[in-house]
Amino acid sequence: MNQSKVAIIDYGMGNLRSVANAFTSLNYPAFITKNPEDLSQASHIVLPGVGAFGDGIKNLQSAGWVNILEKEVIENGKPFLGICLGMQLLATAGTEHGFHKGLNWVSGTVKRLESNESCIRVPHIGWNDVHFLNNDYLYTGLGDFQVFYFVHSYVFYPEDISIVCGVTSHGLEFISSIHKGNIYATQFHPEKSQKAGLAVLKNFIKSTIPDNA
Numbered sequence: 001m002n003q004s005k006v007a008i009i010d011y012g013m014g015n016l017r018s019v020a021n022a023f024t025s026l027n028y029p030a031f032i033t034k035n036p037e038d039l040s041q042a043s044h045i046v047l048p049g050v051g052a053f054g055d056g057i058k059n060l061q062s063a064g065w066v067n068i069l070e071k072e073v074i075e076n077g078k079p080f081l082g083i084c085l086g087m088q089l090l091a092t093a094g095t096e097h098g099f100h101k102g103l104n105w106v107s108g109t110v111k112r113l114e115s116n117e118s119c120i121r122v123p124h125i126g127w128n129d130v131h132f133l134n135n136d137y138l139y140t141g142l143g144d145f146q147v148f149y150f151v152h153s154y155v156f157y158p159e160d161i162s163i164v165c166g167v168t169s170h171g172l173e174f175i176s177s178i179h180k181g182n183i184y185a186t187q188f189h190p191e192k193s194q195k196a197g198l199a200v201l202k203n204f205i206k207s208t209i210p211d212n213a
Contacts, residue, residue: 001105001120004068005030005031005041005044006023006028006030006031006042006044006045006137007030007031007033007039007041007042007044007046008023008030008032008048008069009065009091010032010033011034011047011049011056011059011060011071012059013056013064013085014048015033015050015083015084015189016032016048018189020032021191022198022201023155025181026201026205027126028205030046031184032183036063036067036108036138037073039072042078043078044078044081044205044207045069045073045078045079045081046081046082046084046086047081047082047083047086047089048084048166049089050082052096052097053085053094053095053100053102053110054097054098054213057100057103060103061184063096066103070103073105073183077181077182078184078203079207080182080184082184082185082186083189084151084152084187084188086177086187087103087177087187087200088110088154088187090103090106090178091103091104091107091109091110091158092107092108093109093110093155093179094110094154095111095112096112096154104155106158106163106183107158107159108157108158108159109154109156111155111157112155113155115170120186122153122168123151123152124150126150127147127150128147128170128188129145129168130145130146130176131166131167131168132144133165133166134145134164134165134178135204136165137179137203138177138179138184138204139177139200140203141174141203142196142200143212146196147192147193147196148176148186148188148190148197149188149197150170150176150187152187155174155187156175156187157175157200158175162171164177164178165177165178167181168187168188176188182208184207188198
């Protein structure tokens with residue numbers, strides 16, 4: 001597949017149109033799909049989402065996304081971007097409203113955002129700094145940090161800290177971005193983060209497209 005074509009997964013967890021509009025503004029073809037089979041036609045895959053961990057993983061399973069995603073992302077190596085809930089679902093498990101197994105693509109657990117300051121509110125909503133680590137490709141050209149938009153109450157704690165490429169402070173420091181092979185993920189919403197967010201999406205779309213895509 002010579003031209004980048006972004007598949008945005010519709011699994012009933014919202015936040016789809018703004019993601020598609022962001023890619024369109026960058027002049028990259030993107031389509032929203034409820035059909036897992038459509039992923040074979042995509043060069044890049046995006047899993048956005050807002051809402052509860054348990055509902056998200058249940059919806060992915062019931063609509064038949066899990067096996068197809070594993071084939072296209074894990075086996076075929078297509079670039080993948082998880083946004084907000086889409087990042088959290090990569091974990092081994094989540095603890096929101098009980099214990100739920102995740103996709104287990106990245107070992108770790110999703111837990112409630114905690115703070116050591118009574119004045120810090122959860123959910124964490126609004127603009128906040130992301131400090132970039134390890135000169136990660138996703139943040140090429142953005143300097144040491146940028147401001148992005150967040151809406152969340154839970155955060156991902158991966159077992160392997162070497163995959164962490166962005167951190168943010170909200171009372172306490174939490175992980176706001178990870179990168180493992182062809183898998184990228186952000187706790188913040190790049191599609192809502194204006195110029196810096198569009199730069200992240202542009203870097204993602206320029207990530208390597210496998211020869212068999």
